[in-house]
Amino acid sequence: MATLQVQRVVSDYQGQVVLKGLDLTVEKGEIVALLGPSGCGKTTLLRAIAGLQAISSGKIIINNKVVASDDSFTPSEQRGVGMIFQDYALFPHLTVAENILFGLQTRDKAARQARLEEMLTLVKLEGLAQRYPHELSGGQQQRVSIARALAYEPEVLLLDEPFSNIDAKVRREMMLEIRQILKKHHVSAVFVTHSKDEAFVFADKLALFNHGEIVQCGDAEGLYLAPSDKYVADFLGTGNYLKAEVISDHSIATAIGKIESESLLSQPISTQAEVLLRPQHLLLQADANGVGEVIERRFLGNICQYQVKVAENILDIHSPQLDLIVGQRVAIACQSHSLVLF
Numbered sequence: 588m589a590t591l592q593v594q595r596v597v598s599d600y601q602g603q604v605v606l607k608g609l610d611l612t613v614e615k616g617e618i619v620a621l622l623g624p625s626g627c628g629k630t631t632l633l634r635a636i637a638g639l640q641a642i643s644s645g646k647i648i649i650n651n652k653v654v655a656s657d658d659s660f661t662p663s664e665q666r667g668v669g670m671i672f673q674d675y676a677l678f679p680h681l682t683v684a685e686n687i688l689f690g691l692q693t694r695d696k697a698a699r700q701a702r703l704e705e706m707l708t709l710v711k712l713e714g715l716a717q718r719y720p721h722e723l724s725g726g727q728q729q730r731v732s733i734a735r736a737l738a739y740e741p742e743v744l745l746l747d748e749p750f751s752n753i754d755a756k757v758r759r760e761m762m763l764e765i766r767q768i769l770k771k772h773h774v775s776a777v778f779v780t781h782s783k784d785e786a787f788v789f790a791d792k793l794a795l796f797n798h799g800e801i802v803q804c805g806d807a808e809g810l811y812l813a814p815s816d817k818y819v820a821d822f823l824g825t826g827n828y829l830k831a832e833v834i835s836d837h838s839i840a841t842a843i844g845k846i847e848s849e850s851l852l853s854q855p856i857s858t859q860a861e862v863l864l865r866p867q868h869l870l871l872q873a874d875a876n877g878v879g880e881v882i883e884r885r886f887l888g889n890i891c892q893y894q895v896k897v898a899e900n901i902l903d904i905h906s907p908q909l910d911l912i913v914g915q916r917v918a919i920a921c922q923s924h925s926l927v928l929f
């Protein structure tokens with residue numbers, strides 16, 4: 588069952604339309620990343636779900652209850668949403684325990700104490716209940732903000748760039764740890780980020796934004812391997828584009844030769860197009876008569892990043908073959924995969 592449904596949501600700031608009729612569904616226990624460059628509307632959508640931003644048309648439904656539409660607006664505190672911000676937003680004058688229990692004022696003392704202990708164990712902060720936020724590391728503060736949001740048992744957890752203040756060295760570990768906590772408790776979550784790497788690690792599903800629209804939504808693999816357009820392809824990683832002509836229902840002709848597709852091509856024979864080739868899809872071999880010439884080489888330990896010139900094209904190629912040198916001629920083959928043509 589869907590926990591959150593966003594239906595044709597439009598939102599504007601003083602007449603400037605920021606969300607242009609968005610649709611998004613978050614299933615129970617699913618973690619969805621709102622991914623995109625700065626200013627494309629991710630935070631505005633998160634704020635609209637939280638009830639901190641009005642919508643001008645469309646509907647937002649949380650657990651089958653309409654919380655925002657043309658003629659209704661449920662205040663933020665009645666939506667059952669928990670929020671985690673980039674700067675943690677802890678109350679500096681309250682202890683860890685008081686911060687975590689802040690939303691649970693109405694429960695009796697024993698219930699509050701039990702919930703506190705459960706939350707401290709969950710986020711591995713046992714023993715730190717009486718500390719103040721300034722006595723904690725950034726990662727510990729973020730864990731307190733997660734405990735505070737989860738203590739209240741929200742229907743949906745909303746996270747706005749929650750990892751951008753965490754030291755890069757521990758960020759990945761922290762993301763996996765928090766992901767595990769959310770999964771264990773079947774928490775549905777929406778998470779804003781401009782980093783595809785964070786989205787790949789933390790989310791089950793990616794909604795990629797461009798100028799107030801979701802251009803593609805799906806799992807990371809789907810978006811990476813079958814992007815709907817060049818914007819999606821380029822946002823998710825380096826890609827090479829080569830001119831191509833469809834020569835059969837599963838092959839194309841290009842400057843590096845004939846390339847076979849693992850899946851059937853939908854374009855008719857003779858179609859002129861561009862093929863997307865990821866750097867790791869291309870294989871290099873030293874060959875005095877090869878079509879390419881290595882023009883740059885960067886050693887990265889287990890692979891080399893090469894730039895290879897083929898006619899007027901410069902291709903980025905990641906190869907485990909470390910011994911090719913600048914100026915060397917090479918043959919280029921393509922690993923078998925489902926080709927993407929634009």
Ligand SMILES: Nc1ncnc2c1ncn2[C@@H]1O[C@H](COP(=O)(O)OP(=O)(O)OP(=O)(O)O)[C@@H](O)[C@H]1O
Binds near residue numbers: 605627628631
């Ligand atoms: N309070 C505001 N008043 C007017 N315009 C705003 C306001 N907040 C945001 N905007 C505009 O709305 C658009 C979307 O902003 P939003 O913050 O949703 O983008 P974002 O994708 O979250 O970006 P970032 O990653 O930089 O936070 C931007 O053009 C921004 O300038």
